[in-house]
Amino acid sequence: KLMVIKKTDSHPKVAFGKNAVLLINLGTPSSTSKKDIKKYLKEFLSDNRIIEVNKYLWWFILNIIILNVRPAKTAKTYKEIWLHDLDQSPLRYYTIQQKKKLAEKVSKQNLIIDYAMRYGEPSIKNKISELKNKGCENIIILPLYPQYSSATIGSVSDAVFKTLLEMRWQPSIQIVPHYESNPFYIDALNKSLEKSISSVKWRPQLIIASYHGIPKRYFVKGDPYHCHCHKTTRLLKEKFKRRIPFLTTFQSRFGPEEWLTPYTEETLANLAKTKTKNIVIICPGFASDCIETLEEINLRAKEVFMKNGGKNFLMVPCLNDSSNHIKLLFNLVKRYIYD
Numbered sequence: 001k002l003m004v005i006k007k008t009d010s011h012p013k014v015a016f017g018k019n020a021v022l023l024i025n026l027g028t029p030s031s032t033s034k035k036d037i038k039k040y041l042k043e044f045l046s047d048n049r050i051i052e053v054n055k056y057l058w059w060f061i062l063n064i065i066i067l068n069v070r071p072a073k074t075a076k077t078y079k080e081i082w083l084h085d086l087d088q089s090p091l092r093y094y095t096i097q098q099k100k101k102l103a104e105k106v107s108k109q110n111l112i113i114d115y116a117m118r119y120g121e122p123s124i125k126n127k128i129s130e131l132k133n134k135g136c137e138n139i140i141i142l143p144l145y146p147q148y149s150s151a152t153i154g155s156v157s158d159a160v161f162k163t164l165l166e167m168r169w170q171p172s173i174q175i176v177p178h179y180e181s182n183p184f185y186i187d188a189l190n191k192s193l194e195k196s197i198s199s200v201k202w203r204p205q206l207i208i209a210s211y212h213g214i215p216k217r218y219f220v221k222g223d224p225y226h227c228h229c230h231k232t233t234r235l236l237k238e239k240f241k242r243r244i245p246f247l248t249t250f251q252s253r254f255g256p257e258e259w260l261t262p263y264t265e266e267t268l269a270n271l272a273k274t275k276t277k278n279i280v281i282i283c284p285g286f287a288s289d290c291i292e293t294l295e296e297i298n299l300r301a302k303e304v305f306m307k308n309g310g311k312n313f314l315m316v317p318c319l320n321d322s323s324n325h326i327k328l329l330f331n332l333v334k335r336y337i338y339d
């Protein structure tokens with residue numbers, strides 16, 4: 001026997017007919033309070049794509065040691081770069097601006113542009129569910145990481161697919177891949193670099209492209225991140241017209257094991273002790289200025305360079321919400337949203 005379900009007026013209304021682009025950035029604490037910093041760090045450092053060690057040992061290290069020591073120090077660091085008038089981190093501010101300006105550029109009916117954070121709020125899970133409830137049948141995921149790493153784009157993909165596992169009626173999902181060699185990306189970096197160098201009266205002796213590091217063993221296991229970073233630097237050097245040498249370095253090392261080298265701060269200290277006194281640093285791996293660029297590079301790394309004998313130091317801002325960055329984002333998603 002067949003069971004017949006009669007349509008009634010009580011049947012829930014289902015929204016449909018819309019599409020979405022979801023920008024996804026790394027994430028940020030909601031405030032500079034130790035409580036919010038601790039919550040953010042716990043989520044971030046509990047991701048097994050970030051920390052690939054014995055999970056039981058790491059649970060003890062994280063919950064008994066790190067989360068009882070690091071939040072206070074990290075909170076102090078965030079306060080140095082926090083946008084106090086807006087009560088937002090720079091990363092959140094620029095991600096929101098990217099969302100708004102991309103929406104203005106696309107201007108397509110039945111298309112929603114939104115953002116989520118891999119760690120913190122708004123979460124990937126909540127945003128995908130929210131977009132589905134608004135009638136988005138197709139969602140384009142754009143991770144704001146130019147170079148692929150398991151710890152970045154791989155982790156975003158994990159969070160997206162985990163969300164789908166819990167959904168009865170899933171939307172169609174498309175994930176925009178890494179774009180380390182995209183011509184619009186390289187052009188945007190080049191123009192940003194040119195603009196910054198043109199603003200100073202001294203001549204740089206070296207341009208350092210500093211990228212967020214990963215443990216060396218991740219690279220040995222097959223992560224292509226190291227290669228993608230060097231590829232971006234090479235293409236930027238080829239595009240850049242001035243005869244200034246480039247060097248690729250890696251920052252943000254965490255823990256005792258060896259990470260990708262050379263390390264940014266050590267390189268700056270060693271260069272400053274030689275005849276290299278005028279340095280420009282660009283951070284191509286970050287889509288928005290954040291604690292890693294504004295504090296780690298423009299404050300701490302600069303201090304290291306100057307204390308060791310450096311004379312002039314310039315950090316090029318990230319692409320942030322510049323017109324060239326919005327142009328890049330548009331070109332990354334347009335083939336997914338236009339027939």
